[in-house]
Amino acid sequence: MGTTVRESVLLIAVFTSRCLASSDMARLVCQFRESALPTEVFPLHAGYRCLSYNDRRVFVGDEIPAAAACSIEGLGLDGIYPCYQRGNGSLAFDPSDEEAYRALAARFKKGSDAARWRRCYEAARRCCARIVTPRGAERDPSRCPALWDGWDCWDSAPEDSYEDSYCKEYIYSADAAPSCHYPSRKRCLARTVANSTRAEWDQTTDYTGCTTKSRLVTKYSFHAAMLGVSIALSLPAVVVFFCYRRLRIPRIALHRNLLIVIVVRSALTILQIVALSFDSLEATDEASVMDQNGAGCRLLSALVQLFSNAVFATMLAEGVFLHRLIAAVFKSQPNMVWLYSLAAAIAVLPMVPWTILRIVKYDYSCWATGAADLDWINNGTRVALLAINFILMLDIIRVLLTKLRGVNSWHSDKIKRTARSTLFLLPLFGVNTLVVADKPSVIPSCDWESVFDMVGHTMEGLQGPCVALLYCYMNKESVFDMVGHTMEGLQGPCVALLYCYMNKEVSCCKHIA
Incomplete structure (x- = not known):
């Protein structure tokens, strides 16, 4: 009987571990820079990055809101995400949550900058919906994976290539973004690790063209x-x-x-x-x-x-x-x-x-x-x-x-x-x-x-x-007045010029000469 119980417990433990492993393999992830984040926490990381990548001068007191570490139960280390401490509680950097949005929008000097933060977050959510993949899914080693870099969404690209995009309006701290599209660029590199070549993104996106x-x-x-x-x-x-x-x-x-x-x-x-x-x-x-x-x-x-x-x-x-x-x-x-x-x-x-x-x-x-x-x-x-x-x-x-x-x-x-x-x-x-x-x-x-x-x-x-x-x-009136007054003003100098300065017989002028 004891042997049967021990075998049953062992079978249950093996079954549970396999279920957890199967659940982890089935979990959907989105690539955020170099990390594959579960879809539950991806938008929370994106919300924080969309906020923290702003110039500090757009915030009250010129200070970017500090982030603490929070976690979602059941996800282990994968469930850790940045959060905003307020009093005895915490809020996710999630502008889709009205309470969090109101609290963090108050930290911006301008309502238009808080609205930009929300638009960046929404763009990240749309990107995740487009690039989502199961965790551990095989990918082509000759191509860089699709990802969100904190400001923009980049599709998969072949190694040793450049992907071109344009600077999104929400990255500008001014109240009105430029009417035209300024260029941005990201490079897909071929990296050699342990005698194998694998395509990886250059983690620094070239946003210099956005200025x-x-x-x-x-x-x-x-x-x-x-x-x-x-x-x-x-x-x-x-x-x-x-x-x-x-x-x-x-x-x-x-x-x-x-x-x-x-x-x-x-x-x-x-x-x-x-x-x-x-x-x-x-x-x-x-x-x-x-x-x-x-x-x-x-x-x-x-x-x-x-x-x-x-x-x-x-x-x-x-x-x-x-x-x-x-x-x-x-x-x-x-x-x-x-x-x-x-x-x-x-x-x-x-x-x-x-x-x-x-x-x-x-x-x-x-x-x-x-x-x-x-x-x-x-x-x-x-x-x-x-x-x-x-x-x-x-x-x-x-x-x-x-x-x-x-x-x-x-x-x-x-x-x-x-x-x-x-x-x-x-x-x-x-x-x-x-x-x-x-x-x-x-x-x-x-x-x-x-x-x-x-x-x-x-x-x-x-x-x-x-x-x-x-x-x-x-205007003839003003022209005639200017000409008339000019002629009137020249009468004296012209008389002096003709009858004195240019007359050799005038003795006073000889002395002057």
């Missing part, structure tokens, strides 16, 4: 240069408008004020590029001005938005003024105080919800970075102002082609020239606004993205010079 710094430096430099050219070509026209009394009439004062607003906006934008954008690119370990998010830099970003709105509000004031003069040609000109008050109100009005949302929901990065649901508050206002101006211009054209066709007075000619100039400017302002407001989220080539940005910056930089050219440098 956007050089392209951003070029983009910011070009933008600042175009705005500098705009200021240099616009300021002389502003001086001319102020210097000649004859040009201080309401119609020309509107041109002058439009130029002033463009110059101020350009100067503020250059200051923003230099003080915030370039500083952010150069910052390494130290917190940049944008990371500090001080009151001064937030005020600067708000002023840039305000004066950008003011440009289009002033253009609308020009359109309303012209429409009143042409469509109601026999009525008096509009009340200028009312017109300027309307333009100021239109410029300020969208800034109220924009500022409130910035303070409540997007209070980071000196308010200098974009947000999809925020940008359209100002961009939508500018597009609406352009649409209203376009409608006014269509009505002005109708009047010019009907009521004023046979009128050839000096006053009507000036109005016609001004209307043509304003009509010419609408596409210049409109196309650039639509380009900025509705930039595609994905552009196939990074070279096309650079062209896209440079065209937009060029059109923005041409706004001031074109206004100056049409309303001042090519």
